[in-house]
Amino acid sequence: MATLRQKALEQLNTRETITPNKPDRPASAFFGENTFGLKQMQATLSPDAYKKVKEAISKGKKIDEESADAVAAAVKTWALAKGATHYTHWFQPLTGSTAEKHDGFFDPLDQIEKFKGSKLVQQEPDASSFPNGGIRSTFEARGYTAWDPSSPMFIIDETLCIPTIFVSYTGEALDNKAPLLKAMKAVDEAATKVCRLFDRNVSSVTPVLGVEQEYFAIDEALYHARPDLVMGGRTVFGHSPARGQQLDDHYFGSIPSRVRNFMKDFEFECLKLGIPVTTRHNEVAPSQFEVAPVFEEINIATDHNQLLMDVMGKVSEKHKLKILFHEKPFKGLNGSGKHNNWSLITNTGVNLFQPSSSARENLQFLTFFVCTIKAVDEYSKLLRASIASAGNDHRLGANEAPPAIVSVFVGSELTAVLNELEENGNIKLKKGDNMYMKLGIDKIPEIILDNTDRNRTSPFAFTGNKFEFRAVGSEANTAQPMTALNIAVAEQLTQFADAVDAEVAKGTEKRLAIINILRDYIKESKKVRFEGDGYSEEWVEEAEKRGLPNIKDTPRALHAYVTKESKALFSKHNVCNEIELDARHEIMLENYIMKIQIESRMIGDLALNHIIPTAVNYQNKLISNANGLKGLGIDNSEVVANIKKISEHIASINASVKEMIDERRRINKIEDLEEKAIAYCDDVKVKFFESIRYHVDKLELLVDDEDWPLVKYREMLFLR
């Protein structure tokens, strides 16, 4: 058998049970013990310093030097006691994942550990290695990271990590987090204003996020024997196994013990880092799993999700597993997503998407519910852009994947409520009438409580007390979709509040004004609501009739970031200026181009250096077999037919790879980035990837299993 695959499979048989680190105390005793946030500051700072820091966080104000020094001293003592030797500003550059630059606490000159407030507040990473979409060459050559005190610091690998934003010296955001914080502020302001139409006690609204993270886990040795997984995160070749997910017996089935041990281990690490992990279960596909920490403020949930992925990667090494976060590592199996459960919670503790038993609060619920649906409709292209990536293209809008149409599922009960409001909204109220009862919105809570209908095919679904943005890719940084969603909703709520004010100024009773406007919104956004099977062919046709966009690929989807409309939206809410949006757009296009380039080279190399030589060797064996049979006067026509088939597949692969290389040469000369990305998509990816794969996968079925060089699907997917 081909050596790489052979050796990998041999290692599988030598795997021993790896016991997870067992906590010796209940979780409540160690939860967050490796973090330094407000709670720890309160315990270690002077009351005065603590008050200043707390205020700075809640009002987004700058922390003065003295307080920063106090925090630095306290966190240094804490971190050293925990064995930390280094500190780093931890940030989320636009390339995805996270970045850090480590500095030692120890000062060899003075022979003591040092850490000042200025080091806590600001650091200068070597910014030249991070993408900036032309900002730095044109404007300012350097950038800096600045402490985000709203997210707790934490220790990992003896290093104190300080969550930060990353900006250029001219003030342009170069990361994912800075715009997110601003979008959160925008939705807070807009939602607070709308809440105050109903309840004067509301003074702030916090957007929250709970992330369901899907992933595949496969044996490390098998992973290393697949160059495509190592280089690009997904298998570019591989015939479907005889037993795929057809049986659906994997879902919520028992978790293999190796994976269970890994889960226990990483959950323990996560809990110490203050990441509130709870549920664990299998997903639909073999070897696919999910973890879902409890929801938190979006900023923190986003940091925690990034950290969670890091921790999973680190802990998996011990268990000789490899965690795949790619959206579609295996053809023919379900992809992986990162469901973003989102809602808005007031400072008075009310979830604005929770239907309530009070009619007044129900009108408030309906307001936020309808405004969100309208926002998704209005800004569906921006939302589509916010989840666009080379990986997610395999999960949305590809051959076997659901379409990339943004629609909202609300369930039959709420559809009925909206329909009733739309039709009966025009009622005339007499004195003494119960408006809520007349409109049928007094009885939402009962309905919701036994509303269990779920639609797993909807990209954006209402699930009882939250919206779930399910089309987000498993590898994505949640900051991008959350920035887009929060800013869209902020804009819609702002428009709503303005419209109500205008109506009231004309003398309309406030509640009637609200109802009238909601009725208009319900009508205007009706087309985005869809309750049926989002994966069906009929939906694609229906959506087209409704005029909903169906943008199938990343280069075209990303354009929504730089339209006049988006630029106006982002600058109105102070989230990104035009330069920042242009830069982001450029960076994401570059990223896309790079990914397709890498995949294309990998497909060519694997095909020419692994697959074709194997097929030729096997063909030679068949040829001598055919000759032998002929010499004995035995019918060899079947063997000859196979030799021919192999020849044809080899010829097709050779021709396609050559053509693909020529196309790459042509496209690399294109100057305009968007045009280049589109060309990579249409003329490299779409034109060649699947057709080359078709012939390779056919060869996999023809060639002797002993000789096949790549670890097969059945070997990767059914963990032992």
Ligand code: ADP
């Ligand atoms: P599912 O049934 O879709 O698997 P779960 O109830 O397990 O959903 O919750 C999934 C995620 O949604 C979790 O992270 C959970 O904390 C989060 N979640 C629950 N309620 C809310 C809410 N009101 N706002 C935001 N996220 C929420």
Ligand code: MG
């Ligand atoms: Mg869910």
